Amino acid sequence: MFSKLAYSVFEQSINDYHKYDNVDQPINNPYSNDTFEHLLYLKNWIDTVQWHFEDIIRDPNIDPVEALKLKRRIDASNQERTDMVEFIDSFFLKKYSEVRVKDSAKINSESPAWAFDRLSILALKIYHMNEEATRKDASKEHISNCQVKLNVLLEQRSxxxxxxxxxxxxxxxxxxYMKVYKQMKMYNDDDLNPILYQNKK
Known part of the structure; x- marks a missing residue:
């Protein structure tokens, strides 16, 4: 099953990241470039680094200049995330390109890759909620509350x-059948974001 494979790769990526837990550490993708697993690992690595970007930028004592730099990195990461989803959808488009679509076939509300995107984020939620549910320095109430949330996340995974x-x-x-719309993000585009194209004049 693709979902079982994907989740195991996501877990591997998350565990590899947390060996050092540093947003600047280089990725060491263990899978060959031409494999589905390579795309999944890279996708989750981007998500994992961005998860920690989002933690850092919420530090109430963060230097405003550093916060702005980090916001730029988050924007770039969001674009990478979207690009990876499109790569994964391209894999499925090719895989099922020879399928004879029935006249009664219906389109799904999201493409396979966006569903895998949700699974990747869910894997991160489970990892970090499990951390909170097993914290040695947390109160019993905190641990109990987090365990309840973790149970819900595990059900959601299923x-x-x-x-x-x-x-x-x-x-x-x-x-x-699959019908994939390329993401039309405007805020990163020099020709579509008014703030950016006005500054080019």
Whole structure:
């Protein structure tokens, strides 16, 4: 099942990152460039680094200049995240390109890659909620509350992985079809963000 494979790669990426827990550490993708796993690992690594960017920028004592620099990095990371989703969708478009789509086939509300994006973020939520639920210096109330949340996240993982596998099965069988819209982010585009194109004059 693709979801089981993806989740194991996401967990590997998260665990590898937390060996050093440094947003500036270089990625060491263990998978060959031409594999699906390579895309999944890279996708989650981007998500993991951005997760920690978001933690850092919420420091109430952060230097405003450093905060602005970090905001720029977050913007770049968001663009990378979107690009990776499109790469993963391209993989599925190619994989199912020969499928005969049934006349009764319906489109799904999200593409497979955006579903995997949700699974990648969910893997991060589970990792960090588990950290909070097992903290040695936390109160019993904190641990109990976090364990309740962790249980919900684990249930969500079960539901999401099932939904992903069902979607891919439906696409493979021609019961659903993929239609991918390229993301049209405007804030990073020199020609679409008024602040950016006005400054070019």
């Amino acid at each position: 539901d999401l992985t099932t939904a992903i596998d069902d979607l891919l099965t439906d696409i493979q069988n021609g019961d659903k």
